[in-house]
Amino acid sequence: MNKPTNNKAWFLVIPVFILVAITAILPLMTVVNYSVQDIFGPGQRVFVGTEWFEETLANPRLHDALIRQFMFSIMVLLVEIPLGVLVALAMPKEGKGVAFCLVIVALPLLIPWNAIGTIWQIFLRPDIGLLGAAVNSIGIPFDYTATPLGSWVAVMLMEFWHWTPLVILLAYAGLQAIPEAYYQAARIDGASAWATFRYIQLPKLRGVLTIAVLLRFMDSFLIYAEPFVLTGGGPGNSTTFLSIYLYKLALGQFDLGPAASLSLIYFLIILLFSWLFYQALQKVGTGD
Numbered sequence: 001m002n003k004p005t006n007n008k009a010w011f012l013v014i015p016v017f018i019l020v021a022i023t024a025i026l027p028l029m030t031v032v033n034y035s036v037q038d039i040f041g042p043g044q045r046v047f048v049g050t051e052w053f054e055e056t057l058a059n060p061r062l063h064d065a066l067i068r069q070f071m072f073s074i075m076v077l078l079v080e081i082p083l084g085v086l087v088a089l090a091m092p093k094e095g096k097g098v099a100f101c102l103v104i105v106a107l108p109l110l111i112p113w114n115a116i117g118t119i120w121q122i123f124l125r126p127d128i129g130l131l132g133a134a135v136n137s138i139g140i141p142f143d144y145t146a147t148p149l150g151s152w153v154a155v156m157l158m159e160f161w162h163w164t165p166l167v168i169l170l171a172y173a174g175l176q177a178i179p180e181a182y183y184q185a186a187r188i189d190g191a192s193a194w195a196t197f198r199y200i201q202l203p204k205l206r207g208v209l210t211i212a213v214l215l216r217f218m219d220s221f222l223i224y225a226e227p228f229v230l231t232g233g234g235p236g237n238s239t240t241f242l243s244i245y246l247y248k249l250a251l252g253q254f255d256l257g258p259a260a261s262l263s264l265i266y267f268l269i270i271l272l273f274s275w276l277f278y279q280a281l282q283k284v285g286t287g288d
Helices: 010-035 051-057 060-090 097-110 113-123 130-137 148-176 180-188 193-221 225-230 242-252 256-286
Strands: 037-041 044-047
Touching (some): 037 256, 060 148, 060 193, 113 130, 113 148, 148 193, 180 193, 193 256, 225 242
Antiparallel strands (some): 037 044
């Protein structure tokens, strides 16, 4: 006789579906609704179809913000992934120093995002900031609010300090999961430190590094609070990334139709590139 199937477990999933519907699906459908209408006031709206999408895609300000966003995300990946792996390799693998190192490394991740911007805003001030005043005291003029290059340096330093610890922790966890037998075999064969890293550690880290790349790309592409507090998107529009541009469009100009269409384009861009990253990393992992 076939054993009857117990479907009561599905009742435990229903609250999750309800929560997702409230927090994700319904807001998304609201944005889709706004993206195809021109809203003049309460109860006054006109269906415009794809007009807002065409206008948004043709806007040069979007192109500039998108270029800045890609530059920022690429720089984040090129610096944070190798730096995180190097620091993880240098950390102690056992002993009392392990807990201390992990706590110190994780501290930036515990600070709220808006507080990060305020901390670095004070830290980089040319008059009283610890770093800003120190750089100016040695004869190097530095004011991150005055030039686009200075603002980019400030934002990148803040980003590296805040999020490299995430890569470090992921890489360290991956290194700790490698069995000691692999290292013993490498020592017997007389493998160098580089050979051990190339043929043992790096292949074993591929899974966690895939996660790190995807997380850091998505997070960097969605960055908003830190640069907004630190630079406000300036000077000019030099640090106006996609999220800040969307904020200015939606709340600064209150153009709900174009802002809704931009948010959907934004969402699709992140989805597309995350999928491409995942497929590329999977191919690297399988050796195709």
